[in-house]
Amino acid sequence: MIQTENLTFQYHKKGKNFHFPDLFLRHTEHLLILGKSGIGKTTLLHLMAGLLQPGTGSVTIDGICLQSFNNKQLDRFVGQNIGLVFQKNLAVWSLNVIENIQARLFFSRKKVDNALILNLLDQLNIGDCRLKKINELSEGQLQRLGIALAVIHKPKVILADEPTSSLDDENCKIVIELLIKQAKQTNANLIVITHDHRVKSLFSNSITL
Numbered sequence: 001m002i003q004t005e006n007l008t009f010q011y012h013k014k015g016k017n018f019h020f021p022d023l024f025l026r027h028t029e030h031l032l033i034l035g036k037s038g039i040g041k042t043t044l045l046h047l048m049a050g051l052l053q054p055g056t057g058s059v060t061i062d063g064i065c066l067q068s069f070n071n072k073q074l075d076r077f078v079g080q081n082i083g084l085v086f087q088k089n090l091a092v093w094s095l096n097v098i099e100n101i102q103a104r105l106f107f108s109r110k111k112v113d114n115a116l117i118l119n120l121l122d123q124l125n126i127g128d129c130r131l132k133k134i135n136e137l138s139e140g141q142l143q144r145l146g147i148a149l150a151v152i153h154k155p156k157v158i159l160a161d162e163p164t165s166s167l168d169d170e171n172c173k174i175v176i177e178l179l180i181k182q183a184k185q186t187n188a189n190l191i192v193i194t195h196d197h198r199v200k201s202l203f204s205n206s207i208t209l
């Protein structure tokens with residue numbers, strides 16, 4: 001469950017003050033957030049991920065308010081409970097695929113279970129890339145690794161920022177279906193932000209900022 005209330009945010013004192021609509025997603029519900037470029041989609045996602053602190057308002061995940069934490073507690077909670085899929089993958093280039101996922105589990109303070117990792121990589125169709133370094137992966141394989149890194153620790157909420165922007169129609173559908181499938185398997189909320197209208201038909205629940 002994720003809920004936002006009365007969220008506002010300003011990058012600079014004299015800059016625009018963003019006011020975001022209240023969101024409420026029950027356990028396992030998904031949401032697509034659409035809106036034109038510059039409207040504040042990524043800003044809202046970063047507020048929900050605890051990467052930015054709101055000027056006013058709150059973000060609550062499974063009854064726990066992010067604004068009640070100090071920085072250390074927030075880092076820990078976010079690392080354990082939120083999965084982020086970025087446009088540009090945040091994998092560590094000096095590690096191979098499986099080592100990247102092991103590191104993700106380690107930093108989330110979750111048990112490193114190689115059977116679980118291999119199973120997920122197989123589901124995402126990158127099992128045969130497990131020993132490859134990041135620079136040896138194709139764009140599509142890198143995108144799938146991004147999903148693996150976002151879901152391996154079974155987060156309560158998966159937040160995806162423009163996960164399909166550089167993909168053709170076929171791969172766009174594949175990536176969204178993979179995210180929905182992974183969210184379903186872990187009973188997570190899935191929130192995708194995009195200005196890619198191709199994604200709209202794949203979600204039953206959407207809002208436009």
Ligand SMILES: Nc1ncnc2c1ncn2[C@@H]1O[C@H](COP(=O)(O)OP(=O)(O)OP(=O)(O)O)[C@@H](O)[C@H]1O
Pocket residue numbers: 011012035036037038039040041042043044195
């Ligand atoms: N770190 C920052 N400092 C100052 N202004 C910022 C910063 N990040 C974003 N902005 C501004 O805030 C506004 C909203 O940005 P944001 O990235 O949230 O929009 P968006 O809807 O996700 O856009 P896009 O679809 O192009 O990614 C933009 O005008 C942007 O220039």
